[in-house]
Amino acid sequence: xxxxxxxxxxxxxxxxxxxxxxxxxxxxxxxxxxxxxxxxxxxxxxxxxxxxxxxxxxxxxxxxxxxxxxxxxxxxxxxxxxxxxxxxxxxxxxxxxxxxxxxxxxxxxxxxx
Amino acid sequence: xxxxxxxxxxxxxxxxxxxxxxxxxxxxxxxxxxxxxxxxxxxxxxxxxxxxxxxxxxxxxxxxxxxxxxxxxxxxxxxxxxxxxxxxxxxxxxxxxxxxxxxxxxxxxxxxx
Numbered sequence: 001x002x003x004x005x006x007x008x009x010x011x012x013x014x015x016x017x018x019x020x021x022x023x024x025x026x027x028x029x030x031x032x033x034x035x036x037x038x039x040x041x042x043x044x045x046x047x048x049x050x051x052x053x054x055x056x057x058x059x060x061x062x063x064x065x066x067x068x069x070x071x072x073x074x075x076x077x078x079x080x081x082x083x084x085x086x087x088x089x090x091x092x093x094x095x096x097x098x099x100x101x102x103x104x105x106x107x108x109x110x111x112x113x
Numbered sequence: 114x115x116x117x118x119x120x121x122x123x124x125x126x127x128x129x130x131x132x133x134x135x136x137x138x139x140x141x142x143x144x145x146x147x148x149x150x151x152x153x154x155x156x157x158x159x160x161x162x163x164x165x166x167x168x169x170x171x172x173x174x175x176x177x178x179x180x181x182x183x184x185x186x187x188x189x190x191x192x193x194x195x196x197x198x199x200x201x202x203x204x205x206x207x208x209x210x211x212x213x214x215x216x217x218x219x220x221x222x223x224x225x226x
Contacts, residue, residue: 100169
C-alpha cells in the first residue's frame with residue numbers, strides 16, 4: 001500500500017461544478033502539500049498546510065490530522081482548472097527543510113465547457 | 114526574479130551512457146531536491162542537497178549521484194543508463210530553515226533508447 005493515496009485517479013466535470021479530490025496518508029508528517037501539474041510537466045505548489053483549512057481564490061484545502069486525511073476543493077470549476085492535482089506529504093525529519101516529499105499518484109482533472 | 118531553472122529540457126540517450134542534468138534554484142533558496150517522475154506516476158524523491166552535502170536520499174541506486182555548488186546550483190548525474198531511467202526529472206528548491214513550500218522547475222525529460 002502506498003504511503004499517500006489519492007482518489008479519484010481521474011475526474012471529469014462540467015464547467016461550474018464543485019470538485020473534491022481526496023488524499024489519505026499513513027506516515028507521520030510535518031506538512032501536507034497540494035500541487036498542480038500541467039501537461040508540460042511543471043509543478044506549482046497550491047497549498048502547504050499542517051492543520052485546519054486554507055483558501056486561495058476558488059481553491060480550498062482542508063486537513064484532518066487525526067484521521068490522516070486531506071481534501072482539495074475547487075468551487076465553480078473552469079476548463080483552465082484542467083490539470084493533474086497531486087497530494088504530497090513532508091515526513092517529520094531533522095532540520096526545517098520540507099524536502100523528501102512523498103507523492104500520491106495524482107488526480108487527472110478535466111473540466112468540460 | 115527567476116524561478117527554478119533546469120537544463121536541458123529534453124535529452125535522448127542510449128543504454129549504458131551517462132547523463133548530467135542541471136538545476137539553478139530560485140533566488141534566495143539554499144536547498145535543492147531532485148525527483149524522478151515516471152509516466153503516469155507521482156514523483157519519487159532521489160536526494161536533497163544543502164551546504165554542498167547530500168542530506169537525504171531516497172531509494173535510488175548509487176548510479177544516481179549529485180553535487181551542489183557554492184552558488185547553490187546542483188547537478189544530477191546518472192551512470193550506466195537503463196531503459197527504466199526514462200522519466201521526467203524534477204528539481205525543487207527551498208530554504209532549509211524555512212517552513213515554506215518547495216518551488217519546482219519545469220523538469221528535464223530524459224528518454225533512453
